[in-house]
Amino acid sequence: MGRIPCCEKDNVKRGQWTPEEDNKLSSYIAQHGTRNWRLIPKSAGLQRCGKSCRLRWTNYLRPDLKHGQFSEAEEQNIIMLHSVVGNRVVILPELGGHRWSLIAAQLPGRTDNDVKNHWNTKLKKKLSGMGIDPVTHKPFSHLMAEIATTLAPPQVAHLAEAALGCFKDEMLHLLTKKRVDFQLQQNTAANYNTTISQDVKDNTIEKIKLGLSRAIQEPNNMMPSNKPWDSAGATSGNFSRVCSAFPASVSGFEYSPPCFGNEGDGSLSWNQKLGDENGDESEGGKETRNGSSMFNSECDLWDIPSDNLMDSMVYRSS
DNA sequence: AAACCAAGCAACCGCGCTCGG
C-alpha cells in the first residue's frame, strides 16, 4: 500500500536548478500564481516535479526572501525561539504550525529550511561549544547533575567517568584546534613576537591531554570518601564537583533560558563566571563571553517571558 | 599540486494533515 508518487520520476529532472529553469518558474508564477503545484511544471514548460517546483519557489525564488548570512540578532532570535518551541513539537500543530515554520515566521525573509539548516550546521555547535545542550538549552553540567540525582552512588561514579570520556574527544578537538592556536597568537603578540615552533605547540597539546587523562583517572578525588549518599541534594552537590573538572568553557557559567525559568528566582541572566587563571583568554572563553553579551544586549530576548512570547507568536502567525 | 576532510547549503524523501468530492 505505497503512497502514490507526486509525479512520474522517469520524466522528471532532479538536482540543481539552472537559471533558465528559475526564470521559467518565476515568470510563470508571477503571471498565474501558485494555485496548483502539480500543473505548474507542465504549464511552465519545466521537466520538474511539482513538489520540486514548490520547494524551489518557497525556499529560493520567492521575492520576499532574504539571502545571505544570518545576522547576530537573527541568531539570537532563533536560539531563543528554539528554546521555547524546540521541545513542543508535539503540540505545535494545535497552535497552527510546526517548529521550524513557527521560528521562521518570526524571521522576515527566512524560510524554515534556512533556519533549520542554520540551526543544524552552526547554532547547535555554537551552543555545544558553550557547554549547553542544544536540545534542552540547559548546561551539560546541570543535565549531568540532574541525571546523577536519579542514580545510586556507585552509578554516579561511573556516570562521571563516562561523561568525562564523552567530553574528552570534543574538548580535545576544541582545545587543540582553537585554544592552542589562540594561545600561540597571544604568546606571539604579547611576549615574544617570534614564531612558535611546532615543538611548543605539541607540548601544549600534550599538557591538555595529560590534564584530561588525570581528571579521568582520579575519580576518587572528585567523590566523597566516606559520606553516605543519603540525599539527592548531596548527590547533586557532589556531582557538581565532578563537573568542576571540566574546563571553564564547559562548566563555568550559569545559563537560564526562558522556557525553563531559573529554578526559583526567575531571573533570566546568563552569568559567565570568568576564571582568573590560565584559561581566560582561550577561544572558548571568548565564545562564552560573546554568548554573554549576546544574551544581555540592548534587546535582551531572554527577558521576554515565554508565555508572552508564545502569545505573540500565535497572534502573529495566525 | 594533489588528496583528503569538514562545513554549508540546496534539494529530496516520506509521512502526516487538511480539505473537497
Next chain:
DNA sequence: GCCGAGCGCGGTTGCTTGGTT
C-alpha cells in the same frame, strides 16, 4: 464518514566549496 489529491513539515542526503595535510 470515507477516500484521495494536494500541501507542508522535519529529517536526511548529496553536492559544492574552502581549508588542511
